[in-house]
Amino acid sequence: MISYIDTHTHLYLKEFDKDRDQVVQQALDAGVDRMLLPNVDEQTIQPMMDLHKRYPAHCLPMMGLHPTSVKPGYEHLLQKMEPWFEQRLAIAVGESGIDLYWDQTYKQPQIDSLRQHIKWALDFDLPLVIHSRNSVEEIMTVMDEYRGSGLRGVMHCFPGNVEQAQWFVDMGFVLGIGGVVTYKNSEMMKVARAIPLQHLILETDAPYLPPVPYRGKRNQSAYIPHVAQKIADLKNVEVAEVAQVTTCAAKNLFNLS
Numbered sequence: 001m002i003s004y005i006d007t008h009t010h011l012y013l014k015e016f017d018k019d020r021d022q023v024v025q026q027a028l029d030a031g032v033d034r035m036l037l038p039n040v041d042e043q044t045i046q047p048m049m050d051l052h053k054r055y056p057a058h059c060l061p062m063m064g065l066h067p068t069s070v071k072p073g074y075e076h077l078l079q080k081m082e083p084w085f086e087q088r089l090a091i092a093v094g095e096s097g098i099d100l101y102w103d104q105t106y107k108q109p110q111i112d113s114l115r116q117h118i119k120w121a122l123d124f125d126l127p128l129v130i131h132s133r134n135s136v137e138e139i140m141t142v143m144d145e146y147r148g149s150g151l152r153g154v155m156h157c158f159p160g161n162v163e164q165a166q167w168f169v170d171m172g173f174v175l176g177i178g179g180v181v182t183y184k185n186s187e188m189m190k191v192a193r194a195i196p197l198q199h200l201i202l203e204t205d206a207p208y209l210p211p212v213p214y215r216g217k218r219n220q221s222a223y224i225p226h227v228a229q230k231i232a233d234l235k236n237v238e239v240a241e242v243a244q245v246t247t248c249a250a251k252n253l254f255n256l257s
Helices: 020-029 042-054 074-086 107-123 136-144 162-170 187-194 221-235 239-254
Strands: 004-006 032-037 059-061 093-099 128-133 153-156 173-177 200-202
Touching (some): 004 221, 020 032, 020 221, 032 221, 032 239, 042 059, 093 153, 107 128, 136 162, 173 187
Parallel strands (some): 032 059, 153 173
């Protein structure tokens, strides 16, 4: 059976409270063997860990503070997160980043928070999961300071153009490709076509951004094969090749055995 990894899914959120076990089982039935869980804020830590404890081989936690959760006093929350890395409880740092879509009030605190997440990634030799919305250039400016540092990670739901995508690949990052690649005229479609397969990994961002034919509905990890099929179509290769190469890339990045 073809095997996949959903490298970015929020299955611990309230949207799945009524059928979480069923959703996990549907993913496993679809060949999605691992579901990687990026944290959002202080309130999501316990639900995320409850899901990990229920499915320790399949649902794996990260730790970080989502940029839209960076508000006054966020530094104290970051201090509370650091022991997670010291105790090796997280497989990655994230999700962090810069989000200027809704509000630019906390742009500088988001940049400062991202720098702390980068420090954790370097200090603890973990991959960094970056969220960017209306902020690719700002993130490039920050990351350029770390060129040659060994920093590695993924640009989650990569929103930039092909030239920017190549810049991140040259920095040693991979690109997270999700349901947006199935949307008509999406820039991600051009990126997925242009960037070599070994630099791409699959994700859902569930419950958000479902692929065609599920637009307007709740996304879930079982829909990863739809993303893989779209990439296969764009690159004119078999979907099994997409699964094999992206799974290998994800295992290498997140150090999954």
